[in-house]
Amino acid sequence: xxxxxxxxxxxxxxxxxxxxxxxxxxxxxxxxxxxxxxxxxxxxxxxxxxxxxxxxxxxxxxxxxxxxxxxxxxxxxxxxxxxxxxxxxxxxxxxxxxxxxxxxxxxxxxxxxxxxxxxxxxxxxxxxxxxxxxxxxxxxxxxxxxxxxxxxxxxxxxxxxxxxxxxxxxxxxxxxxxxxxxxxxxxxxxxxxxxxxxxxxxxxxxxxxxxxxxxxxxxxxxxxxxxxxxxxxxxxxxxxxxxxxxxxxxxxxxxxxxxxxxxxxxxxxxxxxxxxxxxxxxxxxxxxxxxxxxxxxxxxxxxxxxxxxxxxxxxxxxxxxxxxxxxxxxxxxxxxxxxxxxxxxxxxxxxxxxxxxxxxxxxxxxxxxxxxxxxxxxxxxxxxxxxxxxxxxxxxxxxx
Amino acid sequence: xxxxxxxxxxxxxxxxxxxxxxxxxxxxxxxxxxxxxxxxxxxxxxxxxxxxxxxxxxxxxxxxxxxxxxxxxxxxxxxxxxxxxxxxxxxxxxxxxxxxxxxxxxxxxxxxxxxxxxxxxxxxxxxxxxxxxxxxxxxxxxxxxxxxxxxxxxxxxxxxxxxxxxxxxxxxxxxxxxxxxxxxxxxxxxxxxxxxxxxxxxxxxxxxxxxxxxxxxxxxxxxxxxxxxxxxxxxxxxxxxxxxxxxxxxxxxxxxxxxxxxxxxxxxxxxxxxxxxxxxxxxxxxxxxxxxxxxxxxxxxxxxxxxxxxxxxxxxxxxxxxxxxxxxxxxxxxxxxxxxxxxxxxxxxxxxxxxxxxxxxxxxxxxxxxxxx
Numbered sequence: 001x002x003x004x005x006x007x008x009x010x011x012x013x014x015x016x017x018x019x020x021x022x023x024x025x026x027x028x029x030x031x032x033x034x035x036x037x038x039x040x041x042x043x044x045x046x047x048x049x050x051x052x053x054x055x056x057x058x059x060x061x062x063x064x065x066x067x068x069x070x071x072x073x074x075x076x077x078x079x080x081x082x083x084x085x086x087x088x089x090x091x092x093x094x095x096x097x098x099x100x101x102x103x104x105x106x107x108x109x110x111x112x113x114x115x116x117x118x119x120x121x122x123x124x125x126x127x128x129x130x131x132x133x134x135x136x137x138x139x140x141x142x143x144x145x146x147x148x149x150x151x152x153x154x155x156x157x158x159x160x161x162x163x164x165x166x167x168x169x170x171x172x173x174x175x176x177x178x179x180x181x182x183x184x185x186x187x188x189x190x191x192x193x194x195x196x197x198x199x200x201x202x203x204x205x206x207x208x209x210x211x212x213x214x215x216x217x218x219x220x221x222x223x224x225x226x227x228x229x230x231x232x233x234x235x236x237x238x239x240x241x242x243x244x245x246x247x248x249x250x251x252x253x254x255x256x257x258x259x260x261x262x263x264x265x266x267x268x269x270x271x272x273x274x275x276x277x278x279x280x281x282x283x284x285x286x287x288x289x290x291x292x293x294x295x296x297x298x299x300x301x302x303x304x305x306x307x308x309x310x311x312x313x314x315x316x317x318x319x320x321x322x323x324x325x326x327x328x329x330x331x332x333x334x335x336x337x338x339x340x341x342x343x344x345x346x347x348x349x350x351x352x353x354x355x356x357x358x359x360x361x362x363x364x365x366x367x368x369x370x371x372x373x374x375x376x377x378x379x380x381x382x383x384x385x386x387x388x389x390x391x392x393x394x395x396x397x398x399x400x
Numbered sequence: 401x402x403x404x405x406x407x408x409x410x411x412x413x414x415x416x417x418x419x420x421x422x423x424x425x426x427x428x429x430x431x432x433x434x435x436x437x438x439x440x441x442x443x444x445x446x447x448x449x450x451x452x453x454x455x456x457x458x459x460x461x462x463x464x465x466x467x468x469x470x471x472x473x474x475x476x477x478x479x480x481x482x483x484x485x486x487x488x489x490x491x492x493x494x495x496x497x498x499x500x501x502x503x504x505x506x507x508x509x510x511x512x513x514x515x516x517x518x519x520x521x522x523x524x525x526x527x528x529x530x531x532x533x534x535x536x537x538x539x540x541x542x543x544x545x546x547x548x549x550x551x552x553x554x555x556x557x558x559x560x561x562x563x564x565x566x567x568x569x570x571x572x573x574x575x576x577x578x579x580x581x582x583x584x585x586x587x588x589x590x591x592x593x594x595x596x597x598x599x600x601x602x603x604x605x606x607x608x609x610x611x612x613x614x615x616x617x618x619x620x621x622x623x624x625x626x627x628x629x630x631x632x633x634x635x636x637x638x639x640x641x642x643x644x645x646x647x648x649x650x651x652x653x654x655x656x657x658x659x660x661x662x663x664x665x666x667x668x669x670x671x672x673x674x675x676x677x678x679x680x681x682x683x684x685x686x687x688x689x690x691x692x693x694x695x696x697x698x699x700x701x702x703x704x705x706x707x708x709x710x711x712x713x714x715x716x717x718x719x720x721x722x723x724x725x726x727x728x729x730x731x732x733x734x735x736x737x738x739x740x741x742x743x744x745x746x747x748x749x750x751x752x753x754x755x756x757x758x759x760x761x762x763x764x765x766x767x768x769x770x771x772x773x
Binding site: 272275286289292293295296297299300301303304305306307308310311313314316317320321324325328331332384387388390391392394395396397398399400 | 402403404406410411414415643646647650653654661662664665666667670671673674675677678681682684685686688689708711712757760761763764767768
C-alpha cells in the first residue's frame with residue numbers, strides 16, 4: 001500500500017487544522033517543558049488529559065499496529081502530526097517513557113500477551129510508565145546495578161532503590177533493571193529486566209526536590225516488594241541486552257517510537273526573539289556586535305544539528321563512522337540547549353540574576369529552563385559518559 | 401523543507417574519488433610530492449582529466465559534462481581527506497569564473513581546453529590579504545583595443561602550470577576580471593611564495609602595466625559566484641581533512657602506550673577526540689547542505705549556507721589539527737609526524753577566503769535581520 005502525495009497533503013492540512021483548533025488554553029499555571037519536570041498533580045492531570053485527547057483523535061501511535069491500539073498507518077503520517085504539534089506549540093505528551101522507550105521495546109521484543117496488555121494504555125496515557133535504571137550509587141554505570149530480585153515461587157522479591165524515576169508517583173508500570181545473580185562471568189550477566197507493576201506492596205516512590213526547587217523525580221524504594229515472575233522481559237540474566245535495546249530507543253538511535261511531541265523544545269528562534277526585546281546599553285541587544293557573533297554561532301550549530309538527520313539518510317555520506325550521528329543525538333542537542341539557556345540569561349543584563357517571579361524577564365523561564373537543562377545533560381547518561389560511549393563504540397578507542 | 405540530496409552521479413563520483421585518492425595519495429606520496437616542483441604528478445593529473453573531472457561543471461556544448469558544482473564536492477572532499485595536492489581546485493574555480501562571467505568567445509576558447517586537461521588558476525587576493533574580493537588595489541585601464549593591467553596578487557595556486565589565469569582588478573574604476581594566458585606573462589611575473597601548507601604551489605603575480613588585447617577583459621564580474629565556488633571547495637577540502645586527521649589521531653591513540661595504557665583510554669584525549677568527530681559530522685552536514693542549495697539553485701539560501709559551512713569548518717579543522725599535534729606528544733613536535741601536515745593544511749584553509757569571524761560578521765545580517773516578520 002503506497003501513500004499518495006494527495007493523501008499526505010490532505011492529512012497535513014487536517015492535522016494542522018486540528019492542532020490549531022484544539023490547542024489547550026493557558027491553564028493558568030506553569031507547565032513543565034518535559035516529562036522530567038512534572039511537579040504537581042495539577043500539571044500531571046492536565047497533560048494526561050491532553051495525551052488522551054490526542055490519542056482519541058488519532059494523532060499518536062499512528063504507525064503502531066492496529067491490533068494493539070495503534071492505527072497501522074505509514075510513519076509519514078505520524079511525522080506530520082508530530083510536526084504539527086511542534087508548530088502549534090501544544091503541550092507535550094507526558095507518557096514519554098511508554099511512548100518512546102517501553103512501547104517500542106515491547107513491540108520489538110515482547111510477547112503477544114505483553115503487546116496486548118500494555119500498548120493501548122501507553123498510547124491513551126491510561127497507564128503511565130516510568131524507568132528504574134539508575135541507582136543512587138551508580139548513576140550512569142547501569143551495569144553495576146545492585147537492586148536485587150530473588151525468585152520465590154512464581155514471584156520475584158525486589159529489594160533496593162532506584163533514583164530519578166520521573167513520574168514515579170503517577171506510574172502504573174516501571175521498566176526495571178535488577179540483579180538476579182552475582183555469580184555470572186561479569187557484572188552484566190546477572191541483570192534481568194522487568195515490566196514491573198508499581199502498585200505492588202513494598203514499592204514506594206518518594207518525590208525528590210530538584211535544583212529548581214520543584215518536584216519532578218522520585219527515588220523509588222523496594223522493600224520485599226513481590227512482583228509476578230511473568231513480568232520478566234526476556235530470560236533471567238538477559239537484562240543487559242534488553243536494557244541496551246531500550247537505550248537505543250532512548251538515544252534516538254533506533255526508530256519505532258509512537259511519535260508525538262516529547263518536550264517543549266527551545267528553539268534558537270526564541271533566543272533571537274529575546275535578543276530583539278532585551279536591551280544592551282539602551283539599545284536592542286541584537287544590535288550589539290558581540291551578541292550578534294554569539295547568536296550566529298549558536299544558529300550555525302543548531303542548523304548543523306538539524307541537518308544531521310537528513311544526512312544520516314544518505315548512506316554514502318556516513319561512511320567512516322556510520323553510527324556517529326545517531327549515537328550523538330542526545331549529547332549534541334542537550335548540550336546545545338544548556339548553552340542556549342545560558343546565553344539567553346546573559347542577554348538580560350542585571351535581570352539575569354532574577355528567578356521565577358513576575359519581575360523576571362519572561363517570568364524567569366530562561367533561568368528555570370537553564371537549571372532544568374541539566375536533566376538532558378545528566379539524565380540518560382551524563383555528557384561525559386556519552387563522550388566515553390561515543391569514543392569507545394563509534395571510534396573504537398580503548399576503554400579506560 | 402531542509403533536505404540533503406546526494407545524486408547517483410555524486411555517489412559514483414565519490415566512489416571513484418575515494419579509490420583514486422587512496423591509491424594516488426597515501427601520506428608518504430604526499431611527503432614525496434612536497435619535494436617536487438609540481439603539486440601533483442603529471443600522470444595523476446592526466447588520469448583526472450581522463451576521468452572527466454576537469455569538465456564536470458563545464459556545459460556539454462563546451463565539451464564538459466554539464467553537471468553542478470555540487471558534483472565536484474565529493475571529489476574535492478576525497479582529495480582533502482588524503483591531502484592530495486593538485487591544480488584541480490584552482491582550475492575549477494577559474495572554470496566557474498569563465499562560466500559565470502566570460503564572453504562567448506572566451507568560453508569557446510578556454511572551456512574545451514580545460515575539459516581536455518589545461519589547468520587554470522585565479523589571482524584574487526591582494527597583497528594586504530583582504531578577504532573582500534572587490535576591494536582591489538590592482539587596476540586596469542582600457543584604451544582602445546588594449547587593456548593595461550597592473551596587479552600585485554598573492555596565493556595564485558599552481559600558477560606555474562596554468563594555461564590561463566583570471567586576475568581581478570579595478571577596470572576603469574569598477575571591480576572586474578581579466579584573463580591572462582601563460583605566454584603573455586613577462587619573465588619573473590610569477591614568484592613562488594612560501595606558504596604554511598607545503599602541499600600547495602603558491603605564487604605571487606606582479607604585473608606592471610602589462611598590455612593585453614581588450615577582449616581579454618571578462619564580460620561579467622560575478623565575484624559572488626566565484627567566492628561561493630571557492631568557499632564550497634575549501635569546505636569540501638576541510639571536511640575531508642577532518643576525517644583524515646581524525647584517522648591519524650585514532651591510529652595513534654589506539655597503538656601508543658604510556659603508563660601501561662593505550663593513551664586513547666585516557667579521557668583527556670578521548671573526549672576532545674569525540675568533539676573532533678562531532679565537529680567533522682557538523683562540517684559534513686553543512687557542506688552537503690550547501691551543496692544541495694547550489695544544486696537546487698536556491699538562491700536565497702546559498703550564501704548563508706556556504707558562510708556557515710566555512711566558518712564552522714575552519715574552526716573545527718584548525719582545532720583538530722592543533723589537537724592532533726598535541727596528542728602525539730614529543731613525536732608530534734617532529735616533522736616526521738603526519739599531524740603537522742594536517743595542521744598546516746587546516747591553517748591554510750582557515751585563512752583562505754575568510755576565517756570564521758569574517759564569515760560570522762557577514763552572516764549576522766543574513767541570519768538576524770531579514771527574519772523580522
